[in-house]
Amino acid sequence: MAEHRVAVIGSGNWGSVAAKLIASNTITMPSFHDEVRMWVHEETLPDGSKLTDTINAKNENVRYLPGIKLGGDVIADPDLEHAVEGADMLVFVVPHQFVEDVCGKLVGKIGSGVEAISLIKGMEVKTEGPSMISKYITKMLGTSCCVLMGANIAQEIGMKRFSEATIGYNQDKKVARRWVELFTTDYFIVSAVQDVEGVELCGTLKNIVALAAGFVDGLDMGSNTKSAIMRIGLREMIAFSKLMFPSVKDNTFFESCGVADLITTCIGGRNRKIAEAYTRSNGTRSFSDLEEELLDGQKLQGVLTSNEVYDVLCHRKCKDQFPLFTKVHDICTGELLPSSIVEYSKFTNFEN
Ligand SMILES: NC(=O)C1=CN([C@@H]2O[C@H](COP(=O)(O)OP(=O)(O)OC[C@H]3O[C@@H](n4cnc5c(N)ncnc54)[C@H](O)[C@@H]3O)[C@@H](O)[C@H]2O)C=CC1
């Protein structure tokens, strides 16, 4: 008897792949209902049709994941409340700037016994302080919330290329195991660690380092420089994570969510791509222009995250300990040129 019903909240590039992965499992596993409802932020396509109708007619998200069939029993649904109705496993995967709005619409509509997982890379910074997205979901909706992060360029997983991911959980191993079971396929290997904050901070902070890597690419500085920037970035990721949550575990940085995601995003991600284009434009284009032109509706997370992290650094008066994060912020706001990303003479006396 099927016990669990899954809804995916979000249908962008990664959201669509997540629905595909999950649906490939729900149709074979008796404890899950076959159908996976995927909430779509509705839009009209150039031919006048609705995105939701096209996804359901073609079993393909022609806008955000063209050329890849979703398979399984994925049903696109533009009605958020209807999409989550009856589901006891909610997968949150919208760009992080929309999470407040989406959660706001679900307040009071989620029953007890519902579990959530966030695939969202980012954080919320309010006047009362920073909050990781999983915590925010818990606060708004009262569900416990795991996270799934990893070296996961969506397009490649959509093409079934071997990849790994890490689930972060807090207490409940049984729930973590169920999420692992739901996501794991023969080409997508998922492990779990008891460190929600560590896993989520890895996924969030590496987007800032990817911008720095993109600046280096735009300056044609080569592999040594890019590796140096990635190392300095990783060091700051670890330091920032421990500053926010001393409980974060060292080993988490060696999981897929840590160093592997840092590498893949600095090589093949959207943040890297836009930062490179920004650098090559010599100040003639803005990040938002380039995002619109080059990502065609997909969203950049790193610039917002850089602002959010900068707020935390200012609030805690520790900018000096995070020269790379601070420089990326200052480059994104136009206060510094991209070339300053490699001016580290003042900071070479690190202890490690
Ligand atoms: N694409 C990738 O390779 C990966 C993405 N992620 C993370 O997954 C999260 C979601 O990213 P993607 O699925 O790639 O999205 P995306 O960037 O491809 O797509 C944008 C999505 O935002 C939706 N949207 C636009 N305006 C909206 C609004 N006002 N309210 C709600 N939704 C709106 C669009 O309909 C579309 O579904 C992000 O945090 C990202 O960092 C994580 C791993 C890999």
Ligand SMILES: O=C(CO)COP(=O)(O)O
């Ligand atoms: O998070 C990602 C890969 O794991 C994707 O990163 P981008 O958003 O930079 O494409």
